[in-house]
Amino acid sequence: MTRTRWVLAAPDDSVAARLVALRAELGVPETFEDRVLAEAEQAAAGPDDARLDVGERADLRELPFVTVDPPGSRDLDQAVHLERRAAAGYRVRYAIADVAAFVRPGGAVDAEAHARAETVYCPDRRVPLHPPVLSEGAASLLPGQDRPAIVWTIDLDADGEVVAADVGRATVRSTAQLDYAKVQRALDAAGPGDADSLPVLLAEVGTARAGLERARGGVSLSRPEQSVVPTGGGYALEYRASLPVEGHNAQISLLTGTVAARMMLDAGVGVLRTMPPADPEAVARLRRQAGALDVPWPDGETYGEVLARLDPSSPQTAAFHVAAVGLFRGAAWTAFRGTPPEVVEHAAIGAPYAHVTAPLRRLVDRYGLEICLAACAGRDVPAWVLDALDTLGAQMAAGAQRGGAVDRACTDLVEAAVLAPHVGAVMAGTAVSPDTVQLRDPAVVARCEGDPLPTGEHVRVRLVTADLDTRTVRFTLAS
Numbered sequence: 496m497t498r499t500r501w502v503l504a505a506p507d508d509s510v511a512a513r514l515v516a517l518r519a520e521l522g523v524p525e526t527f528e529d530r531v532l533a534e535a536e537q538a539a540a541g542p543d544d545a546r547l548d549v550g551e552r553a554d555l556r557e558l559p560f561v562t563v564d565p566p567g568s569r570d571l572d573q574a575v576h577l578e579r580r581a582a583a584g585y586r587v588r589y590a591i592a593d594v595a596a597f598v599r600p601g602g603a604v605d606a607e608a609h610a611r612a613e614t615v616y617c618p619d620r621r622v623p624l625h626p627p628v629l630s631e632g633a634a635s636l637l638p639g640q641d642r643p644a645i646v647w648t649i650d651l652d653a654d655g656e657v658v659a660a661d662v663g664r665a666t667v668r669s670t671a672q673l674d675y676a677k678v679q680r681a682l683d684a685a686g687p688g689d690a691d692s693l694p695v696l697l698a699e700v701g702t703a704r705a706g707l708e709r710a711r712g713g714v715s716l717s718r719p720e721q722s723v724v725p726t727g728g729g730y731a732l733e734y735r736a737s738l739p740v741e742g743h744n745a746q747i748s749l750l751t752g753t754v755a756a757r758m759m760l761d762a763g764v765g766v767l768r769t770m771p772p773a774d775p776e777a778v779a780r781l782r783r784q785a786g787a788l789d790v791p792w793p794d795g796e797t798y799g800e801v802l803a804r805l806d807p808s809s810p811q812t813a814a815f816h817v818a819a820v821g822l823f824r825g826a827a828w829t830a831f832r833g834t835p836p837e838v839v840e841h842a843a844i845g846a847p848y849a850h851v852t853a854p855l856r857r858l859v860d861r862y863g864l865e866i867c868l869a870a871c872a873g874r875d876v877p878a879w880v881l882d883a884l885d886t887l888g889a890q891m892a893a894g895a896q897r898g899g900a901v902d903r904a905c906t907d908l909v910e911a912a913v914l915a916p917h918v919g920a921v922m923a924g925t926a927v928s929p930d931t932v933q934l935r936d937p938a939v940v941a942r943c944e945g946d947p948l949p950t951g952e953h954v955r956v957r958l959v960t961a962d963l964d965t966r967t968v969r970f971t972l973a974s
Contacts, residue, residue, distance in 0.1 A: 510963070514617060517901070518615075518901065521897055521900050522897060525622070527607060528603070530603045531607045532628070534599075535604050535625065536628055538597040538598065538599070539597065540633075542597060543599070546599070547664075549596075552665050554665070554666055555666065556641060556666055558588065560575065560668070560669045561574060561575060561672070562671070562672050563744050564673075565675065570635055570856060571637060571672065571855075572591060572592050573589060573590065573592075573748070573852055573853070574589075574590040574667060575693070575744075576588040577696040578691070579691060579696070580650060583652065583653045584650065584651045585655075585699070586648065586649070587648075587747060587751075588647065588649075589646070589647040589649070589747060589751050590646045590647075590665070591644060591645045591646070591647070591851065591854065591860075592854055592855050593634070593642075593643040593644050593645050594629075595854075595861050595864070595865060596634075596643045597634050600877075604626065607625075608624055608858050608861075609890055611894060612624070612857075612858045612890050612893060612894020612897075613858065613894045614898075615898045616898075618905050619725070624855065624857070624858065625855060630855045630856075635855065636667070637669065641666055642666070642669070645664055645665075645864050646663060646664075646665045647660070647661070648661045649750060651703070654703060654707070655700065655707050657753075661871055662864075662868055664868070678693070678694050678697070678740045679694075679739065682697075682739075694740065697740060698739070698743050700743070700747065701745075701747070704747075704750055705742065705746055708746075708749070708844065709800060712797055712799055712845040713845030714798065714799030714843055714845075715742065715803075715843075720734065721733075721938050721939075721940055722938070723906055730909045732909060732937045732938040732939060734938040748852045751851060752850060753846045753847065753848050755867050756848050756849040757847060758867045758870045758871065759849055759863070759866055759867065759870070760839065762866065762870040763832065764831065764884075765863065766828055766831075766850075766862060766884060766887055767828070767829050767830075767839060767847060768826065768828060768848050768849055769826065769829045769838045769839065769840065769841055770823065770838075772840075772842045773798075773822035778822065780821075781798060781815075781821070781822060784815065784818045785815060787950065788811040788950065798822065801815075810925040810926075810951055810952065810953055813925050815951075817931070822842075823842070823843055827888060827892065828850070828859055828887060828891040828892065829888060830885065859891050865877055865880045866880060907966035907967065908966045910937075910941065910961075911961045911963045911967065911968055912963055913937055914939065914958055915962075917961070918959065919958065920957070921956070921957050921958075922934050922956055923935050923936075923953065924955075926943075926948035926952055927940070927951075929948050929950055930943055930944075930948065931948070932954060932956050934956075939968065941968040941969065942968075943969075944969055944971050945972055946972060954972060954973075955972075955973040956973055957970060957972075958970055959971055
């Protein structure tokens with residue numbers, strides 16, 4: 496569901512300058528210091544297996560791993576290979592970039608990664624966690640290149656349940672860099688002779704895992720994303736609903752994260768991505784809102800089951816999704832040694848979960864991977880990993896907060912720039928809360944002043960403010 500939208504039609508230096516200024520305002524570095532770049536260049540010569548005491552890596556270059564990412568991506572964290580098991584079910588192999596093989600604990604690249612915590616995405620550029628010579632070069636799982644990787648091997652039964660799991664270091668060679676649209680087209684065109692192809696296996700595994708997620712009370716929101724998209728001469732705003740294969744691909748990452756969390760809990764050391772269960776009063780409030788929006792919610796059905804069956808094109812669905820977001824509060828990165836934390840599950844996933852699949856773009860994954868490698872090998876967790884655990888959660892939280900603030904500020908700025916020439920215009924949208932409207936075109940979600948909006952209904956609103964300096968857009972209900 497991609498909608499054509501209004502575009503900032505010509506290059507606008509004022510917008511470019513404001514994007515640079517807001518990154519400075521929010522503490523996002525534009526560059527790496529020379530000493531960080533120099534260390535990264537040296538590290539890019541090859542993995543430091545001696546420091547890691549790897550021994551000999553498994554040679555998995557004969558397996559046709561592929562990456563599946565948005566078009567144009569260069570920081571490729573994951574490559575996947577799927578096959579059927581003779582005993583029924585599936586074997587999932589998931590190769591993850593071995594960032595620890597290039598980043599020396601306590602070094603300049605490591606210190607900078609701890610300061611940044613995660614890659615930050617802006618309309619005009621991506622601010623990476625690691626220098627590009629690593630994140631888009633030596634450590635990235637680029638096609639046709641021998642790369643050090645941490646490879647998960649997870650066996651599933653026919654229902655998608657885990658029956659065995661292992662992780663170890665290997666050398667891999669991705670055979671292709673695919674994007675979601677290409678995989679979706681192949682899936683849509685698949686025939687009887689394609690039963691063992693990646694798109695078909697990905698859909699089977701993803702569907703099975705999503706069903707298990709719903710059964711244990713997990714939930715995935717399918718609300719269309721509001722995106723800022725670079726164009727040839729500026730930026731556009733669009734709503735974009737993810738393709739089915741994106742959900743299937745996400746289930747491979749979620750599967751790996753749940754396996755990693757179980758390994759950590761069994762080993763008595765780790766860092767989990769946790770979120771407490773929804774407050775009962777919040778669920779009761781959402782049920783009342785469902786009634787007000789004419790969203791059926793039979794007794795005995797969970798909110799996850801309600802969300803899974805709703806029509807994403809319905810205005811009531813959009814409003815219900817906005818209301819449901821209020822259930823998902825309190826997510827954190829929770830480290831532990833010995834006694835597990837009080838909350839071990841991620842409520843939206845419905846199981847213990849850990850981040851271990853995106854080490855090029857997220858700091859914590861490098862540490863989680865080392866813990867799981869140690870657990871599977873029956874050896875002690877490296878001291879440099881244990882030393883970082885006490886502060887890792889706070890560092891990740893600060894990085895995520897900064898990244899979220901940047902994303903909101905960039906979106907607000909581009910919204911104001913796109914709408915500025917149209918102050919006074921009347922536009923159609925959906926009231927997603929008493930004071931918030933989601934326009935149909937352009938793809939804007941903004942405050943609406945004045946009388947409360949009829950939540951869940953189509954409305955017409957008048958644009959009264961679009962200010963680039965304050966990055967604000969305001970509407971009123973049109974008479």
